[in-house]
Amino acid sequence: MSGSVVLLHLAGAVALMLFATRMVKTGVERAYGDVLRHRLRDTMRNPIMAVLAGTGLAIALQSSTAVTLLVGSFAGSGIVSGAAGQLAVRGAEIGSAIVTKLLTFDLTLLVPLCLIAGTIMFMATERRDWRQIGRILVGIGLLILSLEMIGQASEPLRDSQLMPVIIDYFSGDPITAFLIAALITWLFQSSIAAVLLMATLAGRGLITPELGVVLVLGVNLGSSVIAPMLTRGADAAVRVVPVGNLLMRGMGSIVMLVLFMVFRPHIGFLGATASDQIVNAHILFNVIILIAGLPLAGVVYKASEKIVALGTRPEPAESLQAVELSALNEAALDNPAQALANATREVVRVCETVEIMLKRIIELYEDADAEKIKALAALDDRVDRRHAAIKIYLAKVTRNVMTEDEALRCQELIGACVKLEQVGDIIVRNMLVHVKKKLDQGLEFTPEGWRDLSAFHASVLANARLAFNVLVSRDPAAARELVLEKDLLRDREKEASHSHFLRLRDGTSKSIETSSIHLDTIRDLKQVNSLLTSMAYPVLEERGLLRGSRLKAG
Known part of the structure; x- marks a missing residue:
């Protein structure tokens, strides 16, 4: 040989x-x-x-x-x-x-x-x-x-x-x-x-x-x-x-x-x-x-x-506003399957922007200035623009004859887009306000309080990434895990709130000063998690894994 x-x-x-x-x-x-x-x-x-x-x-x-x-x-x-x-x-x-x-x-x-x-x-x-x-x-x-x-x-x-x-x-x-x-x-x-x-x-x-x-x-x-x-x-x-x-x-x-x-x-x-x-x-x-x-x-x-x-260059705040191309190709409107694929790509881009916002907001709680706050608010404007463009595009798609699965997917994408816009609004209109208040008044969290808040945010961020994966993959196992994580997050919220009230009872000055910011941030993050978790419901409902508003055992 x-x-x-x-x-x-x-x-x-x-x-x-x-x-x-x-x-x-x-x-x-x-x-x-x-x-x-x-x-x-x-x-x-x-x-x-x-x-x-x-x-x-x-x-x-x-x-x-x-x-x-x-x-x-x-x-x-x-x-x-x-x-x-x-x-x-x-x-x-x-x-x-x-x-x-x-x-x-x-x-x-x-x-x-x-x-x-x-x-x-x-x-x-x-x-x-x-x-x-x-x-x-x-x-x-x-x-x-x-x-x-x-x-x-x-x-x-x-x-x-x-x-x-x-x-x-x-x-x-x-x-x-x-x-x-x-x-x-x-x-x-x-x-x-x-x-x-x-x-x-x-x-x-x-x-x-x-x-x-x-x-x-x-x-x-x-x-x-x-x-x-x-x-x-x-x-x-x-x-x-x-x-x-x-x-x-x-x-x-x-x-x-x-x-x-x-x-x-x-x-x-x-x-x-x-x-x-x-x-x-x-x-x-x-x-x-x-x-x-x-x-x-x-x-x-x-x-x-x-x-x-x-080897890392500091990312200037202005780079967050970089212009991106749109996947909403008008030429594909006559082909519902292709148009829905385009809309999915665009929704994924909204997911990416929301993920950046969710990740940046917790960083601003530690280190904020006017430029960073302005850059984050600009990201919400980008989410709003894309949300409006996607809704108009999907409305045009519905003018064509669609299969039942295509119609359901269209509604699922619209629903996801609405929830993503709401998440962006919570980050900018609620959490960014807390950041400004903390910055203006020179407040500081206790080490224990900040650790609880960071851990809670990390769980929500991990669930957000899982929700975005479910939106694309429509994997029922991942969707089920996301809903189960919602229950676990509820337990974490109770633990974080209990720890916070114990610090208040002990009279810790920093806990008293930042109490409203701490509790409001936990509430906002929980609301963000609920919105993102609901993106899994269409996948579970389609496979009969939901009983009313509750997840079936299995």
């Missing part, structure tokens, strides 16, 4: 492995993503639980990068602390390494079982949760099959005269091998896929254990770069956790490489075979980084904030 054919087969096997890994990841996200996110938010208050939560989520999603991005968004929204986010990512790296270890066992019998069961579950029902479980099973089967294909495709390389030369070169130049492994991992966008590939090749005698350890360290460097690259255009607060992971895992891999090159330790203790030694080296490295990361989580997060701040 020619070398080009061998490489073609190997590339195809690797491509299948990458596709299967992504298939499992998307299946888990679609079936259990909202539940996992919700559980993660609730369990990350405790450092140990943060590590365990990150580990479990990485095993479920088969991706430490996905967990890093998710935790980064939580930290950016203020839902979890930065230190807890760092620990969750450390746990995610352990979870990713555990998945790699599990996939090195002989699981060939699972291939037909997973493919058969997964295909039956996917094709025999229209239930979304069962179909996603079927997708997960098929993905697992294809992933195991791809590992067998990699082994078979690499078999001819044993007899290659060029392969020993390449291995000898990289064995003598560990820095180049380290960087190439990092590049491969970045291209794969998966440390699991990269380590499995190297372990499989090592099992065929194509990679020496010593070279494998160097490559594993390179894999960890490449994996730590992925999340910062994917979030380079995100808000500064979201980028802090990925940058912290780069500091710990990326710098750790470089330090470990230097130590390995200097001391040349014997690695026989890592396992009986070359593939075991490579996978176990991957696990050991991440355990060491976890142990080092426990006491350093807070320090690393602060250093990450400073690094992110160095």
Whole structure:
């Protein structure tokens, strides 16, 4: 078999492995993503639980990068602390390494079982949760099959005269091998896929254990770069956790490489075979980084904030008023399906503006000036203009003959637009007034009061993002979670109000001065949450999941 054919087969096997890994990841996200996110938010208050939560989520999603991005968004929204986010990512790296270890066992019998069961579950029902479980099973089967294909495709390389030369070169130049492994991992966008590939090749005698350890360290460097690259255009607060992971895992891999090159330790203790030694080296490295990361989580997060701040330019208030193009194409009015798609795009833009307003308003409670207040008010004007344009556009769409589903979607979009405008009005006409009052009178919240208010706002902001997703995806599971979150928020409101009244009873001067602002802000945020939650009702009602005004059990 020619070398080009061998490489073609190997590339195809690797491509299948990458596709299967992504298939499992998307299946888990679609079936259990909202539940996992919700559980993660609730369990990350405790450092140990943060590590365990990150580990479990990485095993479920088969991706430490996905967990890093998710935790980064939580930290950016203020839902979890930065230190807890760092620990969750450390746990995610352990979870990713555990998945790699599990996939090195002989699981060939699972291939037909997973493919058969997964295909039956996917094709025999229209239930979304069962179909996603079927997708997960098929993905697992294809992933195991791809590992067998990699082994078979690499078999001819044993007899290659060029392969020993390449291995000898990289064995003598560990820095180049380290960087190439990092590049491969970045291209794969998966440390699991990269380590499995190297372990499989090592099992065929194509990679020496010593070279494998160097490559594993390179894999960890490449994996730590992925999340910062994917979030380079995100808000500064979201980028802090990925940058912290780069500091710990990326710098750790470089330090470990230097130590390995200097001391040349014997690695026989890592396992009986070359593939075991490579996978176990991957696990050991991440355990060491976890142990080092426990006491350093807070320090690393602060250093990450400073690094992110160095590369972040302050956004001028005027940029919030940037003009955007409209998706309301008049030429599509004769095609209701296309016109509704255009209107959906425009409503999504309104959602984005409202999200910016909701995020900015809490920042103004801490640091406000006339220019920032003016810029936020200008955003409400933009919401009003888009709202009016969307209503007129949808009114023109209704002049055409529409199906029942199209008519319902049209009403749903109009209703969502009205609610978004009302949210904007609450932010500007109510909450911005509180900001001005606090600024004019020079008032300050107590640390406890501000913490309660920030946490309550973070919950509402998270629910807002979930509501916007429901508007686009119309996912009943996400809609149900949003309505359940409304009940949880009611409990949080009671707790925040109770804590506030306790401070008033104790006679805390700051609590007394800011009492009306505190309570009115909680009330306004609760009203915002109720408006956004109601955007889920059409999805639930369509599927018979509402009983009157109450959510059905199930």
